[in-house]
Amino acid sequence: xxxxxxxxxxxxxxxxxxxxxxxxxxxxxxxxxxxxxxxxxxxxxxxxxxxxxxxxxxxxxxxxxxxxxxxxxxxxxxxxxxxxxxxxxxxxxxxxxxxxxxxxxxxxxxxxxxxxxxxxxxxxxxxxxxxxxxxxxxxxxxxxxxxxxxxxxxxxxxxxxxxxxxxxxxxxxxxxxxxxxxxxxxxxxxxxxxxxxxxxxxxxxxxxxxxxxxxxxxxxxxxxxxxxxxxxxxxxxxxxxxxxxxxxxxxxxxxxxxxxxxxxxxxxxxxxxxxxxxxxxxxxxxxxxxxxxxxxxxxxxxxxxxxxxxxxxxxxxxxxxxxxxxxxxxxxxxxxxxxxxxxxxxxxxxxxxxxxxxxxxxxxxxxxxxxxxxxxxxxxxxxxxxxxxxxxxxxxxxxxxxxxxxxxxxxxxxxxxxxxxxxxxxxxxxxxxxxxxxxxxxxxxxxxxxxxxxxxxxxxxxxxxxxxxxxxxxxxxxxxxxxxxxxxxxxxxxxxxxxxxxxxxxxxxxxxxxxxxxxxxxxxxxxxxxxxxxxxxxxxxxxxxxxxxxxxxxxx
Amino acid sequence: xxxxxxxxxxxxxxxxxxxxxxxxxxxxxxxxxxxxxxxxxxxxxxxxxxxxxxxxxxxxxxxxxxxxxxxxxxxxxxxxxxxxxxxxxxxxxxxxxxxxxxxxxxxxxxxxxxxxxxxxxxxxxxxxxxxxxxxxxxxxxxxxxxxxxxxxxxxxxxxxxxxxxxxxxxxxxxxxxxxxxxxxxxxxxxxxxxxxxxxxxxxxxxxxxxxxxxxxxxxxxxxxxxxxxxxxxxxxxxxxxxxxxxxxxxxxxxxxxxxxxxxxxxxxxxxxxxxxxxxxxxxxxxxxxxxxxxxxxxxxxxxxxxxxxxxxxxxxxxxxxxxxxxx
Numbered sequence: 001x002x003x004x005x006x007x008x009x010x011x012x013x014x015x016x017x018x019x020x021x022x023x024x025x026x027x028x029x030x031x032x033x034x035x036x037x038x039x040x041x042x043x044x045x046x047x048x049x050x051x052x053x054x055x056x057x058x059x060x061x062x063x064x065x066x067x068x069x070x071x072x073x074x075x076x077x078x079x080x081x082x083x084x085x086x087x088x089x090x091x092x093x094x095x096x097x098x099x100x101x102x103x104x105x106x107x108x109x110x111x112x113x114x115x116x117x118x119x120x121x122x123x124x125x126x127x128x129x130x131x132x133x134x135x136x137x138x139x140x141x142x143x144x145x146x147x148x149x150x151x152x153x154x155x156x157x158x159x160x161x162x163x164x165x166x167x168x169x170x171x172x173x174x175x176x177x178x179x180x181x182x183x184x185x186x187x188x189x190x191x192x193x194x195x196x197x198x199x200x201x202x203x204x205x206x207x208x209x210x211x212x213x214x215x216x217x218x219x220x221x222x223x224x225x226x227x228x229x230x231x232x233x234x235x236x237x238x239x240x241x242x243x244x245x246x247x248x249x250x251x252x253x254x255x256x257x258x259x260x261x262x263x264x265x266x267x268x269x270x271x272x273x274x275x276x277x278x279x280x281x282x283x284x285x286x287x288x289x290x291x292x293x294x295x296x297x298x299x300x301x302x303x304x305x306x307x308x309x310x311x312x313x314x315x316x317x318x319x320x321x322x323x324x325x326x327x328x329x330x331x332x333x334x335x336x337x338x339x340x341x342x343x344x345x346x347x348x349x350x351x352x353x354x355x356x357x358x359x360x361x362x363x364x365x366x367x368x369x370x371x372x373x374x375x376x377x378x379x380x381x382x383x384x385x386x387x388x389x390x391x392x393x394x395x396x397x398x399x400x401x402x403x404x405x406x407x408x409x410x411x412x413x414x415x416x417x418x419x420x421x422x423x424x425x426x427x428x429x430x431x432x433x434x435x436x437x438x439x440x441x442x443x444x445x446x447x448x449x450x451x452x453x454x455x456x457x458x459x460x461x462x463x464x465x466x467x468x469x470x471x472x473x474x475x476x477x478x479x480x481x482x483x484x485x486x487x488x489x490x491x492x493x494x495x496x497x498x499x500x501x502x503x504x505x506x507x508x509x510x511x512x513x514x515x516x517x518x519x520x521x522x523x524x525x526x527x528x529x530x531x532x533x534x535x536x537x538x539x540x541x542x543x544x545x546x547x548x549x550x551x552x553x554x555x556x
Numbered sequence: 557x558x559x560x561x562x563x564x565x566x567x568x569x570x571x572x573x574x575x576x577x578x579x580x581x582x583x584x585x586x587x588x589x590x591x592x593x594x595x596x597x598x599x600x601x602x603x604x605x606x607x608x609x610x611x612x613x614x615x616x617x618x619x620x621x622x623x624x625x626x627x628x629x630x631x632x633x634x635x636x637x638x639x640x641x642x643x644x645x646x647x648x649x650x651x652x653x654x655x656x657x658x659x660x661x662x663x664x665x666x667x668x669x670x671x672x673x674x675x676x677x678x679x680x681x682x683x684x685x686x687x688x689x690x691x692x693x694x695x696x697x698x699x700x701x702x703x704x705x706x707x708x709x710x711x712x713x714x715x716x717x718x719x720x721x722x723x724x725x726x727x728x729x730x731x732x733x734x735x736x737x738x739x740x741x742x743x744x745x746x747x748x749x750x751x752x753x754x755x756x757x758x759x760x761x762x763x764x765x766x767x768x769x770x771x772x773x774x775x776x777x778x779x780x781x782x783x784x785x786x787x788x789x790x791x792x793x794x795x796x797x798x799x800x801x802x803x804x805x806x807x808x809x810x811x812x813x814x815x816x817x818x819x820x821x822x823x824x825x826x827x828x829x830x831x832x833x834x835x836x837x838x839x840x841x842x843x844x845x846x847x848x849x850x851x852x853x854x855x856x857x858x859x860x861x862x863x864x865x866x867x868x869x870x871x872x873x874x875x876x877x878x879x880x881x882x883x
Contacts, residue, residue, distance in 0.1 A: 072744065243829070282612070287618065312714060324638055335623070339623075341600070348606040351605065379574070379641035383708040383709075534615075
C-alpha cells in the first residue's frame with residue numbers, strides 16, 4: 001500500500017492517551033497505566049542496552065583462550081554487571097511492567113490499575129534502585145557475580161557491593177508493588193461478564209507471576225540487605241569467622257531467585273498463549289490446563305530452590321527431595337508446550353511476525369526446558385553444575401524464552417500501543433535472525449559445559465576455543481537481531497501505516513478499545529458475553545460471517 | 557584418541573562411564589520430544605497456513621484424554637530420570653571404607669594438597685590408579701569448588717565446613733582440575749592437574765617427593781604444645797579438659813546427654829567454637845581459636861588427634877561415651 005503518510009494527529013482525530021496532554025510533567029506525573037508502561041519501556045530498554053554492551057564485551061573477550069579484551073578484574077565485573085542489569089532491571093520488569101501494565105486493565109475492561117499512584121511510585125522506586133546500581137557500576141563496578149555469594153560479597157570483594165545491594169533492595173519494592181497492584185486489579189476490577197475463566201491467559205500468567213513477586217521478592221531484598229550489613233558493620237550472618245553460615249545465604253537467595261526465573265518466563269508464556277490462538281484463529285487447546293499450569297508453576301516453583309546447591313555438601317535427603325520436586329515442576333511447563341502445539345492443529349495459521357516469535361519461543365523454551373531435566377538430575381548435575389551447560393540452559397529460558405516472548409508481545413500489541421504498523425518483511429527477518437543467532441550463540445555452550453568449561457572464566461584451556469569462537473560469531477548475529485526491532489519500531493512511529501482498532505483480528509477486550517486507547521481506555525464500560533479466543537461466535541470480527549476484514553497486517 | 561571436537565571429556569574415574577550413560581539416556585528422551593514437537597509445529601505451520609484472509613480454524617477446545625496422556629507419560633519418564641540420577645548421586649555421597657585420604661585446602665587463588673604422609677603440593681595432585689581416593693576439602697576464605705571433568709566429580713569447598721568427595725581413578729594420565737565456584741579475581745586460573753599414576757610409580761613418587769618436611773602428626777603435636785592445648789587436655793585424664801586418647805572416630809557423650817561422633821568436622825568445631833558442644837562432666841572453659849589457627853594447622857591438629865587413636869584410653873576423664881568403649 002502506498003498511502004501518503006500524515007502525522008498521527010491528523011489521522012486520528014480522537015483524543016488518546018498519547019495526545020491527551022503534553023509536556024514532560026504530564027509524563028513524569030502521570031498515573032495512566034499506559035503512560036507508565038511506556039516509561040518502563042524506555043527504562044528497561046536502557047538497561048537492556050547496558051547489559052547488552054557488557055555481554056558484547058564478554059563475547060569478544062572470550063574469542064581467545066587467554067582473553068582478548070580486558071583484565072581479569074574487568075572481566076569479572078563485566079559478567080557481574082551483565083547479570084545484575086539484565087536480571088533485576090530488564091528481565092524481571094520487562095513483560096509485567098511494560099506489557100502487563102499496559103494491557104491488564106484493557107484486557108479485563110477496567111479504566112486503570114487498582115492503585116494508579118502506587119503504579120507510578122513503583123516506577124520511581126525502580127528508577128531510584130537503578131540509579132544506585134548505575135552508581136555502583138560507575139564507581140569501581142561490581143565483581144561478585146550476580147548471585148552475590150557470601151563471604152565473597154560480604155567480606156572479600158573490593159568492589160562497590162554496598163550501593164549495588166542497596167539498589168537491588170530498593171528495586172525489589174517496585175516489583176512487590178506491581179505484583180500487589182495486579183492482584184488487586186484482577187480480583188476487583190473485571191468488567192461485567194469477565195469471569196475468571198473468561199480471562200485471557202496473559203492475565204492468568206500475570207496473576208501467577210504477581211504471586212511470586214509478592215511472596216519471593218521480600219526474601220531476596222532482606223537477604224541482600226543482610227549481606228550488605230555484614231559488609232558494612234561486620235555483623236555475622238554469613239561469614240563463618242563471625243559465626244555465620246555462607247550456605248544460609250544460598251538458601252535465602254535461591255528461595256527468591258529460583259522463583260524469579262518464573263517471574264521472567266510466566267509472562268512470556270502468557271504472551272505466547274495470546275498470540276497462538278489469535279494468529280491460528282482458533283480457541284486455545286486446553287484453556288484451563290494452561291491457566292492452571294501457570295498457578296502450578298508459581299506454587300511448585302517455590303519448592304525447588306535447593307537444586308542450585310547439590311554440590312554445596314547439602315544432605316543427601318535434601319538433594320533427593322529437591323531433585324524430585326524439580327522434576328515435578330517440569331510437568332506443567334510440558335503441558336503448556338503440548339497445548340500450544342495442539343492449538344496449531346487445524347488452525348488457520350498466519351505467518352505474521354508475532355507468530356514467528358511465538359514459535360521461536362516454543363523452540364527455544366523447549367531446549368531450555370528439556371536441558372533443565374539434565375540439571376535437575378542429581379547424578380548429572382554434579383558434573384555440569386557451574387559449567388557453561390548451566391549458562392546455556394538459563395539463557396535458553398531467560399533470553400530464548402523470556403525475550404522472544406517479550407519481543408513477540410511488543411510486535412503483537414504494537415498496533416494497539418501506537419496505532420502503527422511496523423514493516424512486515426523486515427520484522428519477519430529479524431525474528432529469523434534472532435532465532436538463528438541465538439542458537440548459534442548458546443548451543444555450543446552446552447557442549448562446552450559437558451566438556452568441563454566452568455562458568456565465569458576470563459581465560460580457558462585452548463581446547464575450548466573453537467566452541468567459544470562459534471558462540472561469539474552467533475552473538476554478533478544475535479546483536480543484529482536485537483537492533484533491528486529497535487530501529488523499525490522507532491521508524492514506524494513516524495512513517496508506519498495506521499493499524500486500526502483490531503488488525504489481526506483478536507477476540508480480547510483490549511482490541512475493543514480504540515488504537516491508541518483513550519486515557520480512560522473504554523468510552524463505555526464493556527460487557528463480556530463471549531468466551532476467550534472464540535472466533536466462531538464473533539460476527540463483529542468480520543471473519544467466518546464473511547464480512548469485510550479490517551485492514552489486516554498485510555496477510556496474503 | 558578423541559576427535560578434534562569431542563562431545564564428552566575423557567573417562568578417567570569409576571563415575572565417568574555411569575554419568576555418561578545417564579547423559580545418553582536423558583539426551584535420547586529429550587531429543588525424541590524436541591524432534592517430535594518441532595516436526596509437529598513445522599508440519600502444522602505449513603499444512604494449516606492461512607490461504608484465505610477470512611478463514612477461521614476448527615473450533616475444538618481440548619481433550620481430557622490427551623491432557624492426561626501428556627501429563628502422565630512425561631511424569632513417568634521424569635521419574636525414571638530422577639531415580640537413575642538419585643542412584644548415582646547416592647554412590648557419589650557414600651564414602652567407601654578403605655580410602656586414601658588427601659586434604660585439600662582452597663584459598664584465593666591456589667590449591668594446597670596434603671598426602672597422608674605429609675607431602676604437600678600446590679595446584680598438583682598425585683594419586684594412584686585403582687585406589688579409592690577421599691578428598692577432605694576446606695577453605696581458608698571464600699567458597700571454592702574442586703572440579704575434575706575427566707572424573708565427573710565436583711564439590712564445593714566451603715569456609716566453616718568440611719566437605720568430602722571420593723573417586724577411583726581408572727586411567728593413568730594427567731587431567732585438568734578447575735575451581736568451579738566463582739571466588740574472585742583469579743578464579744579462572746585457580747586450577748591445576750591431577751596426575752594419576754600406577755601404584756608403583758606413586759610409591760616411588762611419594763618416596764622421592766620433596767616438600768614433605770612436616771609430617772602432619774609431628775606438626776600437630778608441636779602445635780598441641782605451642783597452643784597450650786596440652787595444659788588442659790592431659791593424656792591421663794587428670795586435666796581440666798578430657799583426654800583425647802582414643803577419641804577420634806569414637807562416640808562422645810555431651811553435657812546435654814546426646815552423643816556425637818568425633819570426626820574431622822567435630823574436632824574442627826571444637827577448636828573454633830568450643831562452646832558449641834560441651835563434653836559431659838566438663839565446664840565450658842576452653843577459649844575459641846577462631847582466627848588464631850589456619851585451616852592447615854587445624855588439619856595438623858586433627859592428624860595428631862587421630863594418631864592418638866591407638867593410645868591407651870584412661871579409665872576416667874576420657875569424654876568417650878561409656879557404651880561405645882571400643883578400642
